[in-house]
Amino acid sequence: MELLGQRWTLRVLWELEPGRLGFLELRRRMDNCSSSMLSVRLQHLQSAGLIVKNADKSYELTTAGTELGTALHAVWDWSRRWGAALTDPNDGTV
Known part of the structure; x- marks a missing residue:
């Protein structure tokens, strides 16, 4: 959880979810x-076993990273359903 809470970590995982990307393309996104921050995040995610760096220097999710992506999609769906209601103090549904 500590790693996931670090800035840019979730974004890297999100961008890699559809498939492998090289460093420059990932950086552009x-x-x-x-x-330098992206390099650090990639190193941390590799150490945690969530991504792998391929021989062609592209990055992709491992099986563990893919499973985490599935969980993140559930959070994304929840935020789309509840996000507006939770940020609107005038909405009495919360």
């Missing part, structure tokens, strides 16, 4: 994340 990460908006304001610096190259």
